[in-house]
Structure formats: structure tokens, C-alpha cells
Amino acid sequence: MKIDHGRSWRLPAAGLLAAALAGSALTGCGDDGGDSGGGTLTVWSLENQTDRVRATQAVADRFGAANGVKVKIVATDENQFSSLITSAAAAGTLPDVVGALPLGAVAQMATNDLLDTDAAKAVVEGLGPGTFSPRALELTGQDGKQLAVPSDGWAQLLFYRKDLFDKAGLTAPDTYDKIRQAAQRLNSPAVAGISLATIPNDAFTEQTFENLALGNGCELVDANKTVTLDSPQCVQTFQLYGDLVKSYSVPGAQDVDTTRATYFAGKAAMVVWSSFLLDEMAGLRKDALPTCAQCRSDPAYLAENSGVVTAIAGPGGKPAQFGEITSWAIAKDGERTETAKKFVSYLMNEGYTDWLGIAPEGKFPVRKGTQQEPAKFTDAWNDLPAGVDTKKPLGEVYPKDVIAALQRSPDTFQRWGFPQKQGALVGATLGELPVPKAVNALTSGELDAAGAAKRAADDVKSIQKSLE
Numbered sequence: 085m086k087i088d089h090g091r092s093w094r095l096p097a098a099g100l101l102a103a104a105l106a107g108s109a110l111t112g113c114g115d116d117g118g119d120s121g122g123g124t125l126t127v128w129s130l131e132n133q134t135d136r137v138r139a140t141q142a143v144a145d146r147f148g149a150a151n152g153v154k155v156k157i158v159a160t161d162e163n164q165f166s167s168l169i170t171s172a173a174a175a176g177t178l179p180d181v182v183g184a185l186p187l188g189a190v191a192q193m194a195t196n197d198l199l200d201t202d203a204a205k206a207v208v209e210g211l212g213p214g215t216f217s218p219r220a221l222e223l224t225g226q227d228g229k230q231l232a233v234p235s236d237g238w239a240q241l242l243f244y245r246k247d248l249f250d251k252a253g254l255t256a257p258d259t260y261d262k263i264r265q266a267a268q269r270l271n272s273p274a275v276a277g278i279s280l281a282t283i284p285n286d287a288f289t290e291q292t293f294e295n296l297a298l299g300n301g302c303e304l305v306d307a308n309k310t311v312t313l314d315s316p317q318c319v320q321t322f323q324l325y326g327d328l329v330k331s332y333s334v335p336g337a338q339d340v341d342t343t344r345a346t347y348f349a350g351k352a353a354m355v356v357w358s359s360f361l362l363d364e365m366a367g368l369r370k371d372a373l374p375t376c377a378q379c380r381s382d383p384a385y386l387a388e389n390s391g392v393v394t395a396i397a398g399p400g401g402k403p404a405q406f407g408e409i410t411s412w413a414i415a416k417d418g419e420r421t422e423t424a425k426k427f428v429s430y431l432m433n434e435g436y437t438d439w440l441g442i443a444p445e446g447k448f449p450v451r452k453g454t455q456q457e458p459a460k461f462t463d464a465w466n467d468l469p470a471g472v473d474t475k476k477p478l479g480e481v482y483p484k485d486v487i488a489a490l491q492r493s494p495d496t497f498q499r500w501g502f503p504q505k506q507g508a509l510v511g512a513t514l515g516e517l518p519v520p521k522a523v524n525a526l527t528s529g530e531l532d533a534a535g536a537a538k539r540a541a542d543d544v545k546s547i548q549k550s551l552e
Contacts, residue, residue: 127155127182130410147426183431186408186409187224190413194507198416217494227505231413235409237493238410242392243354243357256393257393263396268332270354276334279342284521286339290517303315312541316400326532360446363471363472369471395493404496412432445470449461
């Protein structure tokens with residue numbers, strides 16, 4: 085089963101990619117790589133699960149019928165995207181459009197001059213820039229160019245047992261101090277204060293750490309592109325992370341599966357996970373059902389008794405959160421640019437609600453509505469059925485304040501490196517995972533907070549040098 089905790093595909097180093105593009109040894113993507121004839125618009129989609137591919141093709145067929153064009157949706161594995169797009173570029177068989185593209189992949193295509201930024205800008209201007217989340221446009225833009233059209237987003241969230249918090253007289257854990265206090269107060273032999281990822285070879289650990297770091301002013305690099313993971317703010321974040329894991333979490337290495345399982349069993353008061361937890365926590369997926377004692381008679385017990393924090397603040401920063409913005413990218417120098425622009429515009433307008441409905445728990449609208457109906461898509465998202473085996477709108481499961489917070493969350497998304505135009509460095513770190521390795525060394529007792537921060541910084545500096 086694919087775990088939809090977020091996209092964690094990896095990029096090659098820029099030098100290797102450039103060499104690959106220049107070389108002739110790479111093979112193309114076959115018939116699915118790009119259709120240069122017959123009027124067919126070829127669209128790669130990183131939403132490659134079977135049900136999502138079918139749903140995307142259905143929306144594409146409606147566009148095709150209305151515009152007299154055939155659209156071919158090609159399922160593309162996120163972990164293979166880097167090599168596939170490299171091969172397609174070398175062979176001259178780039179797709180016309182790529183959908184569900186994470187920020188790192190947009191940065192990769194931009195670095196290698198594969199994006200039609202004028203086409204993306206035209207789509208955004210045609211739909212109305214004011215109808216988009218400003219942060220989504222910021223993260224998908226660079227140097228005045230609109231690299232891609234932001235489509236939707238998923239959020240990294242801190243889930244907490246509201247019933248346990250209320251009983252203990254605790255408020256929502258939205259600051260470092262409140263998280264530490266709650267973990268200490270609620271930790272017991274039966275219930276851990278918090279469940280956090282610690283394994284060194286998974287981007288989920290990176291996403292969890294970055295979610296805490298962003299709100300404390302801990303950044304990957306500064307405005308001068310100097311690596312700053314050993315800054316006082318980052319040492320402070322490493323200190324918090326280490327204290328929480330070593331004193332108030334469950335023993336052993338923790339990953340995307342175990343952190344969820346611990347919270348679902350009612351054995352943790354808090355967990356950091358992505359918004360893809362929302363439908364599972366509501367008991368809408370048989371392969372990921374909550375198992376707490378109360379959940380046996382009420383599968384939605386945890387959903388009804390959990391609060392959600394969308395942005396965390398440390399003493400050195402302002403409230404922020406890790407989130408992924410996925411986009412529609414239009415390839416440069418394509419033969420069907422005008423049709424590609426119409427297709428993307430359609431998916432962001434007439435077909436937008438259907439696109440969001442593919443997985444509402446992981447597709448928060450970054451286009452809130454139209455100029456005539458400013459809340460059209462956020463209102464529609466609220467009623468979209470989520471889940472797999474059982475389907476139910478998230479608005480029927482979670483309180484209105486939670487739904488409103490989720491809808492607003494893309495506006496608080498921040499990411500390491502992208503504001504500093506260091507998307508290529510971010511992608512390279514996802515290949516080496518220096519921060520998860522430092523976190524693991526910290527939580528295993530090998531290093532203290534300052535040592536972990538220094539190791540992470542030194543490793544990123546080495547990666548940065550290799551990209552020069």
C-alpha cells in the first residue's frame with residue numbers, strides 16, 4: 085500500500101542531471117513519454133494510484149470532448165520522475181503538461197530550462213492572481229516568473245488529543261513551550277506525550293523536523309545562500325526535538341507507520357503527520373483504521389476528540405508550517421502550448437472541484453474561488469467526500485473551526501530554501517537526508533543538540549559545494 089504522508093521523491097545533483105541531458109545514452113520514455121502527433125495532449129500525472137488516474141482521465145475526457153482534443157493521462161511514479169523527465173528531455177519527448185508536481189520537481193525543471201513560464205503566467209493571469217493563495221504563488225514563482233500554476237496542497241499538522249488536553253487544562257499546543265508542557269504533563273506509562281519520527285533514511289523525518297523549525301526562524305540557508313542549520317534557532321529546534329523524543333515519546337526507531345499506529349492506538353497524546361491522516365483517523369479506510377479502545381465501538385472517536393494545529397511558533401520566530409504545494413507545469417517549446425494552457429485553466433476552473441475530489445484530505449484548494457464567487461472552491465471542498473472504503477465529507481466529521489483552519493493552512497506554508505532560490509539544493513538534500521541523519525544521531529544519544537545542528541550544517545555545505 086502506498087502511504088500518502090506526502091511526496092518524498094529525490095532529485096539528482098544538478099551536475100549529474102546536466103550531464104544526463106547532454107548525453108545520448110539515456111533512452112526515452114517510449115510511447116507514453118510524449119505524443120508529438122495526432123493532436124493528442126500528453127499529460128503526466130504524479131497522482132499515479134489507479135483510482136486517481138481514472139478520476140483524472142475522466143476530468144480530462146470532459147475537457148477533450150468540449151474542445152475537440154484527445155488528452156492522454158500518463159501515470160508517473162514520483163520516485164522515478166527525475167530520471168523520466170531527464171530521459172524525455174534528452175529524447176525530445178517531453179510531455180505537454182505535468183500535474184501534481186511538488187515544489188522540488190518544479191525547481192528541477194526550472195533549473196534545466198524545461199518550463200514555459202510565460203504560459204504558466206498567462207494561465208494565472210487569465211484566472212485572476214487574486215483568486216489564488218498568495219503564498220502558493222510565491223512558492224511557485226521566482227525572479228518575477230511564474231514557474232508553474234499552483235494546484236493544491238497538503239499540510240504537515242500537529243494532531244493532539246483534545247479530550248486529554250481539556251481534562252488536564254491544557255490549551256492547543258501551538259508553541260514550543262506549550263508542546264513541551266503538554267508532552268511532560270500527559271506522558272505516562274500508558275500514553276506517550278508525543279510520537280515523532282526518528283529514522284534517518286526517510287523524508288518524513290525531514291518534514292516533521294522542518295515543520296517545527298520553520299516557526300522558530302530556523303532556516304536551511306539565509307538570504308546570502310549561507311547554510312544556517314547551526315544557527316541558535318536551529319540548535320533550539322534540535323534541543324526541543326531531542327527532549328521530546330528522549331523523555332516523552334515511545335522507545336525505538338519511529339517512522340511514518342509507527343507514529344500513526346501509536347496515535348491510532350490511543351498511546352500518544354500528540355503526533356506530527358500530514359493531512360492525509362484525516363480520512364484514516366475518521367475510520368474511512370479499512371487498511372488504516374484507528375485501534376484505540378474507544379474506537380472499537382466508535383471508529384470516528386479519534387477524529388471527534390482530536391484537535392489540529394496548523395502552524396507552530398518557537399521563541400525565535402512566528403507561526404509557520406511545512407506544506408507541499410503541487411502544481412501544473414507546462415513544458416517549454418511544446419507543439420500544443422495553447423491547448424496545454426486551456427487544459428490547465430480548465431483543471432483550475434470548470435474541473436477544479438473534481439480534481440480536488442480525488443483526495444480532499446490531501447488536496448487543499450490554493451485557488452479559493454473565482455472573481456465572481458471568491459469562496460466557490462473552498463466551499464465546494466468542504467462537501468467533497470473523502471475516504472476509500474467509506475466516503476464522507478470531512479466537514480461532516482471535523483468541527484467547523486478545524487475545517488476553516490485547514491482551508492487557511494496553505495496561506496501559512498513555508499519551505500526551506502525556496503524563498504532563497506535554492507530549490508536545487510533542497511532537492512539534493514532529499515537525496516542525502518542530512519537532517520534526518522542528524523535527528524537520529526541526536527535522539528539515539530550520539531550527539532547533543534549543538535552537535536546535531538553542526539553535523540547537519542556541515543553535510544548540507546558539502547552538498548551545496550557539490551552543486552557548484
